[in-house]
Amino acid sequence: MRKLNNIPQDNLGYAVLLSLNHGESFGSGFRLKYQNSNYLVTAxxxxxxxxxxxxxxxxTVTCQSARAFDLDPLIMEIELDKAKVHYSASNDVAILLIGTNQLESKAKVPLKNDKAVxxxxxxxxxxxxVNITSTGNKFVTSVDSEATRKLDEIRVGNDIFLLGYPMSLRLKEERFFDYSKPLLRKGxxxxxYPKENTFTVDCPAYFGNSGGPVIEHGEDDYYRVIGIxxxxxxxxxxxxxPREHIVNKEYTNSGYSICVPMDAVYALIDKHKP
Structure with missing residues (x-):
């Protein structure tokens, strides 16, 4: 029987804050473990x-812990002109190789059945x-490729969660929530839309959310990242x-968002394997 939503705590640590040119612009992303490598994924x-x-x-990549009481994030500074960074010409996705993963022990059970903390x-x-400028906490989480799902597996109508940093909501005088921590949104x-390799969610996104992970609560009660x-x-x-021949258009957020599936992420990584 499918349970009510109770998103696993480690999922709350997926999203990372991206700051370019020391705060001139912002975005979201996540770290992905795939074939012994660790990648930064974003739009x-x-x-x-x-x-x-x-x-x-x-x-600048700020990686928060999934645990709310860990206040100090891990912060990485990346020299983009030297980095192994690639983009897709047909999909709104980019990847950057952060490093190589060395597992402390071999996996004994499928990730879906792993009950370890x-x-x-x-x-x-x-x-x-990649330079570490603040070591912060030790509970930074990367998305395991086993905890992802491709476009043809996505179920329309399933609950999803957006994780990211909508910095455009920021007000200088606002002091009641922490902009350095990700916000969760449900839809x-x-x-x-397989033809364009996209999917649509009934969930609003704002400037700053771009590149953040979309997590699906599957029909099997498992949570997977399905795209960005x-x-x-x-x-x-x-x-x-009509008299003055003046046309004025006003644009507002419809509450629907376009997302890129993990298919595009893996295709880009496989194309540029180290």
């Missing part, structure tokens, strides 16, 4: 402009262009003044 437009040029020379514990050998999968946030779908109101 292409977070790292690249419309001309496919990197937006910044430096990228800390699953697949690994030591991370960083690439030379459902509204549709899949790309953009919201706007609701357009058009005002027309």
């Amino acid at each position: 292409r437009h977070v790292l690249y402009n419309d001309d496919f040029k990197l937006r910044s020379d430096f990228l 800390h699953k697949r514990v690994a030591f991370l050998q960083l690439e030379k262009y 459902i999968t509204a549709a899949t 946030v790309s953009r919201y779908i706007p609701y357009i109101v058009e005002w027309v003044n």
Whole structure:
């Protein structure tokens, strides 16, 4: 019997905050463990402009613990001009090789059945262009490839969760929540669009959410990352003044968001294996 939503605590530590050029722009992302390597995954437009040029020379990655009482994050500074970073020309996704995973012990059971508090514990050998500027906590979580799902496995109507950093909601005088911690948003999968390799969720996203993980609560009561946030779908109101031939369009957030499935992530990684 499928249980009520009770998202596993380690899932709450998936999303990382991305800061470019020391705070000029922000985005979200997550770390992925795949074939003994550790990757930063995000939306292409977070790292690249419309001309496919990197937006910044430096990228700051803030990794929070899944445990609310761990206040000090792990912070990495990445030299983008030296990094092994790649983007997809057809999908809004980018990857960056962080390092190599060395498992402390061999997996004995499928991840789905692993009841350990800390699953697949690994030591991370960083690439030379990745510098740790704050060691922070030791409970940083990467998404295991076994805890993901591809587009043809996604079930329309399943509950989903968006994790990320909607920094556009920020007000300088706001002091009642911590902008350095990810926010969780809940919705459902509204549709899949295999032709364009995307899916739609009935869940609002805002500037800063781009690149953050989308987590599905499966029909088997297992939680999997199924993709990344790309953009919201706007609701357009058009005002027309026929006498003056003036057209004014107002764009608001419809509450629906476009996401890129994990298929695009794995295709990009396999294309640029180290």
